[in-house]
């Protein structure tokens with residue numbers, strides 16, 4: 261099975277939460293921008309730094325990807341599932357798409373953009389990821405409960421197909437009783453993505469009809485997580501792992517203000 265990353269470099273935390281989605285404890289720090297605004301605000305800066313245009317990224321996610329996902333789904337190849345809450349969908353490293361698709365996406369497009377949007381959350385230091393496609397359909401998974409991701413930052417792109425319902429919702433600060441009183445609802449637009457902090461409360465409303473496939477990339481910055489496991493909220497106890505593990509490393513801690521993370 262294809263794995264990504266430098267062998268022996270990445271670890272998981274012994275808290276064994278590697279594949280889980282957890283109910284959020286971190287606060288809201290969302291910055292939504294529609295594509296037009298994103299292009300206006302950041303396009304010139306990104307281009308001046310020689311970064312790829314978001315259009316290039318869109319082209320990578322055309323029908324060919326959905327077709328390949330379906331072929332894989334139909335095959336009898338062994339399959340892990342994205343996480344403990346999604347029972348359908350595909351892990352991109354199992355398809356061999358981590359290195360050719362997701363790593364360049366992270367390094368060439370997402371990192372430059374997220375360095376501008378989320379500098380304090382490792383946006384400029386995204387050194388690994390966990391990428392998967394979630395699938396919702398009648399008779400299969402239909403919704404996703406409120407949780408936070410094992411990620412510093414998350415990209416969620418609507419790949420298709422045709423569906424109603426399934427909107428993402430985002431909650432508020434911590435687990436205060438009012439955290440989900442007035443959630444922010446975000447309808448999917450096929451071909452567009454939402455960037456959010458991984459530690460932010462969110463979930464997906466029930467699918468109405470059709471089939472929904474979304475690409476989810478949990479982006480990780482070891483300089484941030486090496487200080488504090490975002491799942492058990494302790495200093496991580498490192499355990500060897502394959503591929504990107506859970507994105508922890510033994511590298512020298514950087515100058516991250518840990519107080520800003522709690």
Ligand SMILES: O=C(O)CCC(=O)C(=O)O
Nearest residue numbers: 394404409416464474476
């Ligand atoms: O259903 C969705 O689009 C949200 C998926 C998600 O939040 C996750 O897998 O972490």
Ligand SMILES: [Fe+2]
Nearest residue numbers: 281408409462
């Ligand atoms: Fe999530």
